[in-house]
Amino acid sequence: MGKHSKSKSNDDEKNNDSELNREKLQSNDSIVIPIFAIGFTVILLSLVSVIFPGLIIFIIGDHEFLEPSEIGAMGLPFIITNIIIFSLIILHLKHILPDSFVRYCKRILSFDLSKRNSLVFLIIILIIYIATSANELSINEFHQYGDFQVVERAIEIWPDQESENDYVTEQLSRHVRMALLVTSEEIFDNIKILPYFASILLLATTYFLTVKFCKKNFTGLIAVILVLQSSTFYTYDTIAVYENFWVLFYVLSIYLILQKPRISSVFYVLSIFSKAITVLMLPVSILVTLLSDIPKQKKIFVIVTHVIVLIVTMIIFQFSNSIYGNVIDINTSEFVTGFSTLAFNLRFDIFLLLFLLPVSMGLFLKARNGCKSSISLMILMCGTILVTPILEMITNFYFVYPYRYVPLVIFFAISASSLLSKK
Known part of the structure; x- marks a missing residue:
């Protein structure tokens, strides 16, 4: 009788646990x-132009002579790669992959x-990076970019x-950026030194943010390597005209939300006065904060x-000699056109380009299993993608250059690395 009661009690506990797990999954x-539905929409719209470069612009009606069904150079590699990866995902979900592969x-x-070994490898990677890229500091940007005359x-x-x-005038409104460039020019007699140093710090910040999200040191190293293989990062890592100050300060503000919440806003304001585009990233920062594991009071703060x-x-921009209020020219059709820029610029x-969609699916599967950091990473990736269509919609003052996608390169690298973690 006693054994029967004990067995019944254990069954009740198991049933209660399964009900709690079911409720957690539903919650x-x-x-x-909803977050991933929006995220996949943003990513799919951005990747359409990888397969059909002229389709979005043709639909909007800006260029009637474009061939909408013409497949781009990356179209077939994109389709083949994604078919293979999604086939593997389906086989994994159905538990029919070979045991040896699993x-x-x-x-x-x-x-x-270990933390120590990981930091040693990080230092080695950074030394190799510096050794292979420091020679770019001697290149005169006047012969590379016409905008250097403006700077x-x-x-x-x-x-x-x-x-x-x-x-x-727009350059002069970016006080933090200008102060750093002037300092680099006056102290080091080379305008490229501090932008280069910012890129090195950005790699280090990427490592620590990845470890913070994934709770695994190895993933931080993978993220840094993925950033270093990026053509976009390597193109702008030593450039003063399109420097990485704003990216560094914004990524650092995200890291500090998780690590030192009370000072995260300081680096957010530094990012704004390095490049005002990060104003549009405020909703992303708020969502990452809400999804974080920091105490409720710190979230509110x-x-x-x-x-x-x-x-x-906004008040400073309004009452200073800033041009931002004068360049607003809303054109809603440009919002959709803005999605076509990612495929070309990257x-x-x-x-x-090949793995953005599979990595997003990996984040979705991890998020369904309760990984909140995967939700945050999806928000960070899609938030950085959305900035360009929104900016294209509200103003025609700016040109879309690849350097705007450096934050996406960073958050994609972190997201891809996170798939190597069980947590």
Whole structure:
């Protein structure tokens, strides 16, 4: 009789546990499904132009002579790669992959390095990177980018904010960026030194943010390597005209939300005054904060301080000699056109283009299993993609250059690396 009661009690406990797990999954799905539905929409719209480069622009009606059904150079590799990867995902979900392959994958997922060894490898990677890229510091950007003349003129008259040239005036409004460029010019007699140093710090920040999200040291190294293989990162890592100050400060603000929430807004404001485009990333920062594991009071503090930063920034822009209020020209059709820019601007980032969709699916599967960091990473990737269509919609003042996608390169690298972690 006693054994029967004990067995019944155990069965009740198992039933209660299964009900709790079911409730957690349902609660998790209420967050995961809508976020990833939006995320996949954003990513699919951006990847359409990889297969059919002229389709979106043709549909909008801007260029009637484009051939919408013409397949781009990356079209077939994209289709073949994604068919193979999604076939493997389906086989995995149906549990019909070979046991040897499954064991090998589990071994990779279980592998990690100690914190000390991982940091040693990070230092080695950074040394190799510096050794292979430092020679670029001697290249005169005047012969590379026409916009360098605008930056040179801005440096000559900063901190004065008056210029007859709107593009020079826009440069002068970015006080943090200008201060760093002027410092690099005056102290090191080379405008490229601090932008290069910012790129090195960005790699280190990528490592620590990856480890923070994944709770695995090895993934941080993989993320850094993925960033280093990016053509977009390598193109702009030593460039002063299109420097990485704003990317560094924004990525650092995300890391500090998770690590030191009370000072994260400081680096967010630094990112805004390095490049005002990060104003559009505020909703992303708020969502990452809400999904984080930090205490509720700290979440409130982070959100409130970020909103205050935005309000104060808007006031400063309004009452200063900033041009931002004068360049607003809303054209809703440009929002859809903005999605066609990713495929062209990242055409040399082959790994990202081929694996953006599979990595997003991997994040979705992890998120369905309760991994909140996967939701945050999807938000970060899609948020950076959405910035360009939104900017294209609200103004025609800016040109879309590949450097705008450096944050996407960073968050994609972290997302891809996170798939190598069980957590």
